[in-house]
Amino acid sequence: MQLIQETGGLRKLLAFTEVSTLTDFQKNAAKAIAKAAYDPENRKILNEQEVEKCLVTLLGTDNDGTKIAASQAIAAMCENLASKQTIGTLGIPQLVQLLSSDNEEVKEAAATALVNLTTAHPANASAVAEADGIEPLINLLSSKRDGVVASAATVLTNLATQEPLRLSIQSHGIMTAIVEPLHSTNSIVQSRAALTVAAVGCDADARTELRNSGGLDPLIKLLYSKHDEVRRNACWAVMVCAADDPTAAAMTRLGALDILEEINLSIGRKNNFSDAALDKILDHNLPQKYSQMGFLTSSNIITDGFYDFGQVKPGVKLLSLEELSAQQLNDRRAIILVNSKTPELELTAPPVATDEKSPQDFLSSRVTTSSSSTNRKISRERASSIEEKEKPESPGRSSSVSKGGGREKGSRKGKGKKEEEKPKEEEPEPVMPKIVEEVPLKALWYPPVDSILVDYITEVSKTILPLPTTKEQVVALAQFVAEKMGGPIETDKLHEFSWELHISEIEYELKCNVVPIGKINKGTFYHRALLFKVLADRIGVSCSLVRGEYTRAWNEVKLVDDSPLGIPGLLLPPQVYIVDLMYQPGNLMKEGSPEADRYGRI
Template identity: 45%
Template structure:
């Protein structure tokens, strides 16, 4: 056998690179390494990026700019476990950056992240995968995608992980998701409440607080509250409340309880277990404002149920709430006022708060510097005074009126709305209403009546209705400029605002000056438009329209062509003719300024003689101003003529010479000072006197109607045969009068030839003055007639009077004849 020869080793291959330790201090270089094909390089690069990103958000932004996000989003699905883990670590930390989150949405990374949510996965991967979802789940579109990928179910499963970081991140993701209703409902279906309740016993406070915050959200759902109660959730909450060492969780516990106790069964359970006393004890013993605030919020929610309220009332909760009003904390006072408002929905609590001097304490809070306190105090007073005159008077005695009026100008709409509600409640009592008006409430209402807040508008219009029932209130609202905003609200698209504005309009329309002002502002036009709409019309708009017309019978007759027997005309009434669609009614003064035209003349009524003016010689020590002197001269001349002291042309010339011999006066333009007056109609005055003396003494009602008809016919040209009406030249007569007077307005007493509508109008205005009941109806083609009611026939038995029947009064053809309504004769009289 030959000798063995030692075999030499083979040389290393030439294409293999010797191992190279990787070190770099350049971030850009590390980012480039994320594209390496070597696992070892990728592991080190991902680790380095994770460490760098943890140092702050500025570093994360830098990595984003260098393009690190795209390769990391791919590496979380790498087949190498170490690469995958380090990539998740880096991406989970970077996802906290808002710009990174935007890019991750575009890269559609959520399916890859959710795909790794399994208890069998590497705990480090789960920790940072859930951390990534905790950041992404704050975005709405990401929430939708997580839900679609069934991420909520996987996150609920991870709540049972042994790793506290996984629990914390999963819990935070769940909290973000359940802020939306679909996810809350899904959590209930997935039986997510029991795992949450288990976390209440965690040794980590952050997990307990996150759990309570999540429960506070999901227990807003009724079905979830049932599950919460069945899983002994209330007992767990009460257990935490009883442990002083867990006081940092008490505020969150009370927040959850305020939701859970809305259910009747839960309240019964907590009452039976003594939990209600524990809850109420927090009100008086808690020293931290946060705890007191949450405890009172729970009470406020409890009080919204009538049965719950009874239990709270039995525990003398009102006394505890009044004591909390003295706590120097805006949040506590705000919550307490809300609780008082909730409790005061019941009359027994309203009285209890008054007996505890709670009303005075709440009134004092109206002057708080904190806006939320002022608003809550006004809300509490609105509930306290609702249908409770004694409490309303207590607010007055606590000097709350001035503060409430000031609140109407508060920049917070809610405060103004609640203050208006309190004033509305108080205004039901006349003495309080007078006090409110004396504080300038009408001027203060102008601002809330122009608010953009619907609730404020509703309450402000209600207050206006309550306060405008007195004449003083209506005078104030005219001077304060309230009517302008009110009329604008009639056009509101909000049903309640429009309805209240219509009601306020009908209340304000209780005197002529207010009605005239509203008509000038276009109230009638708006109401006509509303009442012409089937959708917008309501009983309030119809009443407002009629209320305005009742104080302007001229406009009512023009718009509706009818005056009822209860519509009593007075001096100043005029008939401008039937109003055209969309035409605004003009006043007599406006019509008097129009040049003479060929349109239908306006018939005016005025039997009021001019007032007698007595002129006294001025004392020597007094000297009239030029204006006064000129006015005195004019009045003196008028008085001289009216008294008939002139005895002929010579006397008149003598008087004129005496006037001309006086020193010349400075002429003052008085057009802007004098007020237009409707001329006195002496002829009509004479007719009124004649009717009073001759017809007023007639006892038979039907004979009164006929006698008045004959008087009207005699004054306006006598009977006219039906077939001879074309010879009765009443149009020419009116045209002559118009040019004689140089006016389109003709006093009714000057008309000597009148047709149907002239005679019907004269009949109505004379009847109104002598107490004869009749209506006035305008037809077509210059027709008009009067309807009267007559009792015809004998009673069928004593005390039984048959109903009256309507008759038309013939004023033109057979003056005095009464035509039964709807008969051929009556119809012929009404139509051509």
Template identity: 45%
Template sequence: MEKKSRNKSATPCKETFEQVAVESKTPATVVLLLNSPEEDILVKACEAVYTFAEKGDENKVSLLGLGALEPLCRLITHNNKLVRRNAFMALGIMASNGDVKGTLQELDAIPSMIEKLSVEEDTAVQEFATLCLASLSTDFICKAQIFDNKGLLPLIQLLSSPDPDVMKNSLEIIFNLVQDYQCRLAVHKLGGIPPLLKLLMSDFPVIQKLALKTLQNITTDKDTRNTFREEQGFEKLIDILNSTDFSDLHADTLQTVANCLSDSESVQLIHNSGGLTRLMEFVLSPSIPEIQSNTVKCITRVAQSSGSREVLHKQDVEKVLVELLSVADIKVKSCTCQAVAAMSLHLASKDSFRDLGVIPAVVQLLSSENLMLRAAATQALSNLTHSNKRNALAVYEAGGHEFLVQQLYGTCPRMVTNSAATLCNMAGQESIRSSILSHGAMQALVEPLKSTDSQVLINTTLCLSVLACDKDARAELQRAGGLQPLVNLLHSYHKEVLHNTCMAVSVCASDEATAVEMCKYGALEILQEISQSVNRRSSFTKLAMISLLNSNLSVKYSLIGHLTSSDIITDGFYDAGKARPGQRVLTLDELSKQPVNKNQPVIVINTAPDETIDAAEEEQSNPSESDTSSKGGHRTPMKKKEEDKQKDEIQSEPLTDKPSNITEGVSLQILVKEVKEYILRLNDEEEQYSTLARLVSDLMGGAVEMEKLHEFSWMLHLSELKFQLQSNVVPIGLISKGIYCHRALLFKCLADCIGISCSLVRGEYNRAWNEVLLFKWNASRNQHSSQPCRYIVDLMHQPGSLLEVDTPAAVRYQTI
């Protein structure tokens, strides 16, 4: 049997169904109907979706899951107005849900919505299209899409719509858009100022508030403010402030007023029209605290420019602010302190505030429990005392310094910053500085030195620089543990923090004890590292390093290998040898605790206590028979030679005839005393150096021929001393066999002690030498040269010879 086949060529039936009423209670079915080709069905389906979505977020999410959004986005461009309107109504209601907004963004529905914002479009379409866009405009990407699709212009046009809902929705979108700078400028260019000003007089408070908030944003731009002013915008704002019917708008109005007063040109124009006078009257009129605080904020905004401050000063704004400081509300007081701080940048206002008694009033606020108020008060005092000694004194007389020291312990960075700045301004006067220190300022500054806030560090280190000029203050800082955090700040890459830290380090380095302590924490190594950086090194870092080295000559000599004539060696100086780059030079205490090693000894300048000198002098004045017989008597140079002897007689005196306590090195202090008496008797400066050189050579083993230097057993001698002392540290007074480095150090020590100038320079391979300046004798002119010459003092081979620098003899002495 053959299979029956269907007739594929049969024509479709031309008959249609009669109208069928469609009713459904199932959301899925309704969503399916959104794809129907029948307009009547689409109208009803969109209406059903709108009604269902209006009942809550759960229904909106359900419709989203059923795929309702995509057909609705198509239907908003439908030719049928009723379909288009109902589709917009459904979308507008659904768009308030976050998940729906995300999907609408993916479907790129915004261009279609903007297209239907035309003023010719149905009002309902405008209402729900703007409602949908208002929900979407809270998202950054959606705002950009609205702006890029030229949505601002139709939205501005809709501000004049007779329908309040359309106006409200359009205004809300514009408000969201103008949070971005580009949109703020566009609103001004597209003529948005006049309709926004018109909405200030709307019968609907929500529209008035939105209009004010939008104007508040766009008037941050100068060109917009100019147009705003030309449209009598400021006058309209003042009218609102003067109307009790609009008291609910006063706070927002004042925010916009503040913007209008941002530049001196606007202030002058507003002042000329009487606007500032009206503002002053308004701030003092009975009002709620929020209004007063916002009004004071306007004054603060005006005071941001010097020209505007002059205008306010002529309006006697200081008197207004003084009255506001007595208001009970904390926020009003805080805002007033900020206004005082701003006006204090005007020199004449600083004096006015002092004369009006503002300073004691602000000082009292430092005891408030409110952190915001205390921070504002410290800011006011900081500006009031800047470069004004009389105001600084007034703060001191009001007891402000006691409160300010306590504020340094606070957790609010702004308050700590301002307190440190004020104390710094006050500490320039010695009497005030002493009182500040007596209240524990140095200890209070330690914690702020550990802050991560740049401004706190800038002001704290600057305050420290001023306070630390007092010796006791530096000792207190060291006891309080402030030196380590100070040194740590040298690691900062913030330029101003680093500069101020270097200043503080330089001041603290005035004392050897604090300089040594900072070196112990690695200050020099950090500064050496900075000196290699092109970006970080500066005159400040260089000054800090020089200050540290000048107060720690032992470290300076190890690192630099050069001490100038102004670097005076004193008791406790030690030569630890040449330090490697980046190596920390250990303290004498650290070196003395090390076990005995094979390295060259550390040579220390040791002096006996005063009682040793007294005993030695007594022994010299009353020698025993045994001492006299064994040593031939202790004769000082002054006793040995008569004062009226000729200079040549003194010059010819053999070194072996010097007092035995000099040659034997019994006490360095006794040695210094007698050398001083002996050398300073010589009138010729050159002879002083030569005689001292011969003396040093004699003390250190005498002259050694250069060719026989290897036979001089100085190393064995020093090793024996280390073994006897069981220490790597050897006092220079015990050394009887020394070479270049030991003799040069002793020469420098003695020269410094008796007050004649010389430098100390370290060379290579245990070489060291002393340089002196002398005026060369010109025999032909029978006078000394006008410029001094540099000489190297020979202490080794021909002791007492002075070798002119850079001559072959001098070079041979300096090198192997």
């Protein structure tokens, strides 16, 4: 290359490529430049000769082979930053045009060039969007050529690092288009597609689109991949998408929780994102998280429908609250329920089946009623309403009510219009009883409402929430919880505190292992710590919940100490304190102190 440059041959070669009318000459010259450009020293020489202008010119020729070779040369030259900037300014519109070529190899070469142009270069990424490149790139995701799909997905990922471009990509239906690449059997396509989901899935609308278009199922299946990069990128995408309850719940139903636990137990398959993905999904399944991990952070807000099942080993999946409530009373430890939500009488569409909801989704997503007699009344009212609405319709018209019912029989294919209208008068009678039977209101189940907990929340909201400092709120709340659960206990008399008998009596009274927390008047460490966390979350006091061994549990709060005397306005970092709920309710013990250690151990 140096010899050719010194003798002027390189400049002459580049001049020939620009003025020659021989397509084979242009193609072979572009191939030569592409091969030479893979060497760093050659790239410097080519850049000095302004090879970028020549390559951009070759993109406009009529020969597909020349376009492919020029695109490949551009992809190689992009390793040189100066060349990347020059080509970005001159050639991006031409490369975007090639994305719509009829030749799949041309598309692949152009997309590969755009990958290298936009990697770590926001200006070039913006230039692709300005050249209307987003739509053709998304169209390439349905290509039958794996290289085209992989490169297109990577360019879109590079663009999505900028929020305005990400929103534009999302508006073009990227999450619907990415579903097909997620189903690919090619590991490179799988990996790039998962990375695109991770880049775009940080938006709630994008996650909803992915969920509705059936993209979660193939994404979760990628977690089983034997390819490390595919598995890592899939974990990354799951972590990003598990940012809201509906998506996290859907992924849990598809087995994401189980496979992530399995991955994290394997030294060879575990990766940087598998732990974070598991933690993110557990954040939307707090009963499972507390039972399995033994802690809830201050950001894990306990809501109605939460239950403390007790400690379980990793990989053990909890039964739903409804399933646990249906079990016969047994000698297992009580399951502590948190539910202050009173069912409201609503008229809504039939609910989704129970197994499609996580325990925390129960209360917000189901139809609520107060008694079986009310259910029957609602069924009659709804049936009457449906009958009135449906009367003017033609019998052949399908509706959500008619599926599986007598209405469907009235519509006969191949019959004349008069025959279809004939049975119109007779239809309401057979439809009526079927509608009443098919509305599944009697199958609804609700956790028992804890009216005592409702009173607790009302009381702390009135008396403790208005206190001026967090420290005062913590101390007052600790004293409140202790008072409701048996009062202070002397350390040497803890063994005399018969909380087990009290809990057993409640279970026997309810004929069930599920015990509402408000009914517990004698509670030990883990009952009090749970109630403290529940009430603290309701009044906005930040605290965590930690499970210890042998019925121990405690709450951790972060408080800022007063400034040392003589140094006004000094801001100190917050200290972590353990809250005493048993011996001296309201006493705050510094984390790691002998006093705090004794509180958490027998």
